[in-house]
Amino acid sequence: MKNLIEKLVNTFGPSGYESRVRDLILETIKDDVDEYRIDALGNLITRKGTLKEGGKRIMVSAHMDEIGLMVTHVDEQGFAYVTNLGGVRPLNCMSNRVVFADGTEGMLCARDMENGKIPSMDKYYVDTGASSREDCKVKIGDPAVFVGRFVDMGDKWMSKTMDDRIGCLIGIEALKALKDSPNEVWFVFSVQEEVGLRGAKTAAYGVDPEIGIALDVTLCNDTPGLVERNLKLGAGPCIKAKDGSLIGTPWLNNALYDAAERAGIPYQIEVLRGAGTDAGAITLTRSGVPSSAISVTCRYVHTPSEMVDVNDVKQAIKLLTVFLEGKIEK
Ligand SMILES: [Zn+2]
Known part of the structure; x- marks a missing residue:
């Protein structure tokens, strides 16, 4: 099991x-x-x-x-902006890693974090380490999911x-x-x-x-x-x-x-x-x-x-x- x-x-x-x-x-x-x-x-x-x-x-x-994310556009610097697939809360997005279907991983972060407020979903982008749009391995429409390793805690499982x-x-x-x-x-x-x-x-x-x-x-x-x-x-x-x-x-x-x-x-x-x-x-x-x-x-x-x-x-x-x-x- x-x-x-x-x-x-x-x-x-x-x-x-x-x-x-x-x-x-x-x-x-x-x-x-x-x-x-x-x-x-x-x-x-x-x-x-x-x-x-x-x-x-x-x-x-x-x-x-x-639940997951989908790329809405990639900017000139190679940052991939995303929208939600299902009930993704912006609060839970901050500083998490995501992975795309081809195995490309990235850091999910937000711009405009003024006043310590939680940014809305349209402020979030994935940094895959690309340096330009051309260099970016992900493109518009690509879906991603969160990364979260399976841990056996004995009576409990976390993943x-x-x-x-x-x-x-x-x-x-x-x-x-x-x-x-x-x-x-x-x-x-x-x-x-x-x-x-x-x-x-x-x-x-x-x-x-x-x-x-x-x-x-x-x-x-x-x-x-x-x-x-x-x-x-x-x-x-x-x-x-x-x-x-x-x-x-x-x-x-x-x-x-x-x-x-x-x-x-x-x-x-x-x-x-x-x-x-x-x-x-x-x-x-x-x-x-x-x-x-x-x-x-x-x-x-x-x-x-x-x-x-x-x-x-x-x-x-x-x-x-x-x-x-x-x-x-x-
Ligand atoms: Zn469910």
Whole structure:
């Protein structure tokens, strides 16, 4: 599991450029699924099992893309200015390193830092060591991601892109563990979540599920200075009651709570004031799909040092597997 997450987080895959992550996942799971396809947007859509008496068609979705940057222009001195791909906060950009698809690395910095204010995104440029526009290895339209080494801290893992390669890992492990089920489970590894839940939208249309479950990280407010204090690291996987994109369907959440209780898995009920996951797109597909999410709390989301608890991840895999193996009653 550790080797796989390390490979997943180290694979380049900003929104719209997920093909390397998709190749890695497909290679890992292709012998464990009954069918797979890649849709027009690049979602990897896989099926495990067939519908049996009393079963449901379920879509489980984890997004492959990560937040990143894209070059808007390169100036005469060879500095590459950038815009954001997804929820990149200017505060978290300062003095970080970024890497482009061809391996070119650079320092992300901002001009106009007067009065100690946080510069807006359009002030940020990447210094790749070039001395002129002609000399610069990157050009307009090139995407980049943050650099953030994987660190095994024992009970915790820290790296860039835990959001949402940890969801991909949970999907992969549950898919491999899932044996006998009345349900037809479609494991989807989606694209372009960070720019507006775009991949899950077309994938859900294609799959036409009766139930949708997103796998993602969620915010964690157990660190100094945060006031809400309802979501902690290491207190078990979360079941989504609400975020900015979804109200977790109550009867479906009850089925998830039941699965957790059956298996003796501690869980947290997740209420977020904002944000969203693939479940927000799935639920609005066709004439509506009852949906929820299983999430793992993550400290420092959307920084190059996202931190998760290994036990939460293991329990999330178990929760998903137990849920998918059972009959899901309304
Ligand atoms: Zn995410």
